[in-house]
Amino acid sequence: MRVTLEQWRMLKAVVDHGGFAHAAAAVHKSQSSINHAIHKMEDQLGVKLLQVKGRKAYLTDAGHLLLRRAEGLLDSAQHIDDLARSLSAGEEPEIGLAIDQIMPAVYITEVLEQFASEYPNTRVQLYETVLSGAREALEEGAVDLAIAGAGMAGYLSEPMTGIDFIAVASVNHELCNMGPLNMDDLRNHRQIVTRDSALQDKVDSGWLKAEQRWTVSNLSTAVAMVQRGVGFAWLPMTRVGPLILSDELRVLPLAKGAIRSATLQMYYAQGEQSGPGVMRLAELLKEFCVMQCPKYDVPMRAQILERVNKDE
Numbered sequence: 001m002r003v004t005l006e007q008w009r010m011l012k013a014v015v016d017h018g019g020f021a022h023a024a025a026a027v028h029k030s031q032s033s034i035n036h037a038i039h040k041m042e043d044q045l046g047v048k049l050l051q052v053k054g055r056k057a058y059l060t061d062a063g064h065l066l067l068r069r070a071e072g073l074l075d076s077a078q079h080i081d082d083l084a085r086s087l088s089a090g091e092e093p094e095i096g097l098a099i100d101q102i103m104p105a106v107y108i109t110e111v112l113e114q115f116a117s118e119y120p121n122t123r124v125q126l127y128e129t130v131l132s133g134a135r136e137a138l139e140e141g142a143v144d145l146a147i148a149g150a151g152m153a154g155y156l157s158e159p160m161t162g163i164d165f166i167a168v169a170s171v172n173h174e175l176c177n178m179g180p181l182n183m184d185d186l187r188n189h190r191q192i193v194t195r196d197s198a199l200q201d202k203v204d205s206g207w208l209k210a211e212q213r214w215t216v217s218n219l220s221t222a223v224a225m226v227q228r229g230v231g232f233a234w235l236p237m238t239r240v241g242p243l244i245l246s247d248e249l250r251v252l253p254l255a256k257g258a259i260r261s262a263t264l265q266m267y268y269a270q271g272e273q274s275g276p277g278v279m280r281l282a283e284l285l286k287e288f289c290v291m292q293c294p295k296y297d298v299p300m301r302a303q304i305l306e307r308v309n310k311d312e
Contacts, residue, residue, distance in 0.1 A: 002044040002045065003041050003044055003045065005073060005074060005077050006037075007037050007038070007040070007041050008067070008070040008073065008074060009027065009074060010023065010027060010029065010034045010037045010038060011037075011038055011041065011049060011050075011063075011067060011070075012067060012070070012071065012074065013026050013027045013034070014034065014038065014050065014057050015057070015058075015059055015067065018056050018057070019055060019056055019057055020034050020035055020057065038050060045066070047060075047062040047063075047066070048060050048062065048063070049062065049063035049066065049067075050063060079121075091119060091121065091122060091275070091276055091277050092122055092144075092275045092276075092277040092278065093121070093122065093123065094122065094123040094124070094125060095122055095123070095124050095125070095144050095145065095275075095277050095278055095281060096124075096125045096127065096137070096142050096143035096144050096145070097124060097125065097126050097127065097143055097144070097145050097146070097281065098126075098127040098128075098129050098133065098134040098137040098138070098142075098143040098145070098146040098147070098148070099126065099127070099128060099129065099134070099146070099147045099148075100128075100129055100130065100131075100133075100134055100147060100148045100149065100264065101128050101129065101130055101194070101218070101219040101220075102163050102165075102219065102236040102238070102239075102262070102264070103147055103163075103238075103264065104236075104238045104239060107288055107289075108126070110288065111281070111284045111285050111288050112124060112126070114284055115280065115281050115284055118280065119277050119280065122277045124281075125142075125143070127142065127143060128197075129146075129148065129197045130194050130195060130196055130197040130217075130219070131149070131194075131196040131197065132196055132197075133148075133196060133197030134146040134147070134148035134152075134267070135148065135152045138152070138155060138267060138269050141269070143269060144268070144269045144270065144274060144275075144278045145266065145267070145268060145269065145274075145278055145281060145282055146266070146267045146269075147160055147264055147265070147266050147267075147285065148264065148265065148267065149262050149263070149264065149265070150262075150263045150264075150265050152265070152267055155267040155268060155269070155271070156267070156268045156271040156272065157265045157266060157267045157268070158265065158266045158282075158286065159263060159264075159265055159266075160263075160264040160265060160266050160285070160286065160289050161263075161264050161289045162261055162262070162263050162264070163236050163237070163238060163261070163262050163263075163264060164236070164237040164259055164260070164261050164301060165234040165235060165236055165237070165259070165260045165261070165262065166234065166235065166236075166237050166240065166244075166251055166258060166259050166260075166304070167232060167233070167234050167251065167252040167254055167257070167258045167259075168226060168232065168233065168234075168235055168240050168243075168244065168249045168250065168251055168252065169226060169229075169231070169232040169233075169249065169250060169252055170226060170227060170228065170229035170248075170249060170250070171247060171248065171249065171250045172229055173189075173229055173232065173250075174189075175189055175232055175252055176250045176252065176253070178253070179253070180253055180254070180255045181252060181253055181254045181255065182254070182255055182256075183254075183257065186210060186232065186252075187210060187211060188210075188211065188212075189210060189212070189231065189232060190210060190212040190213065190214060190230060190231030190232070191210035191212070191213045191214070191231055191232060191233060192213075192214050192216065192222045192225045192226055192230065192231040192232070192233040193213060193214070193215050193216075193222070193233065194215070194216055194217070194218070194219050194222050195215045195216065195217050197217070210231075212231070214230065214231060219235070219236070219239065222235060223235060223239055223240060223243075226240075226249065227243065227248060227249065232252060234260060237259075237297070237300070237301060237304065238297060241297075241300040241301070241304055242300070244304055244307070245300065245303060245304065245307075251304070251307070251308050258308065259305075259308075266282060266285065266286070268282070
């Protein structure tokens, strides 16, 4: 290249700061050095870049076009410098995160938004798993951090939050219009279940004795199926609570077992040897569960339980 990035940086400084004197202070160069560099650029490129009016320097039409293209190069060069500094400080270039789908998506996006502002150079691979999918991702080394149900031995873990599963159906489903139900009453009705996302050693979870069981791969699909009246399901209260309170779904009038609970744990693939990005991401996830989940989930749970008790 006939013109260096440093020369383009000087030209941009002159334009941004309105003249050679202020540009010199901004880029820590002498005014004469900047003047010489820009005159050399014009000779090398064969076009006039600046015109001086009074005490201010302005871009020519050619200068506007060329600097606009050069700004992309300057931004890329700055990004490379920032990335190198991050890597030298031990920050991970990429983090794998597995989160069970029972964790509401809104919680995850808020945490990742904050993480992105603090670690802009770290890529995140997010795996939305079901049942033993998170365990498999940890064992295969695909992720550095996982949030899943309790019971995975061999990993440093911390408790996160409890999740209630509640038996629901569409308000028009015939089960909702029957008297107190027991499990035998459900056998002849279609149950919607979510498939284990692991490729090996899959497990079944929840009541699975319905003859007409349908299996889907995504929790959102299961919620949509229940909303449409295709079947009933045990679904996370964090997902279906608002639908129950808005009377789009109804809690099944089961004598026992309408609500079940599970505990989510956070698992570290490398334990205490995890990098700074993984540790910060884990900290943000814990902070959100401790401070935010009770704000939204506890009042909603109380309203739903009050409604269930009233129906009984």
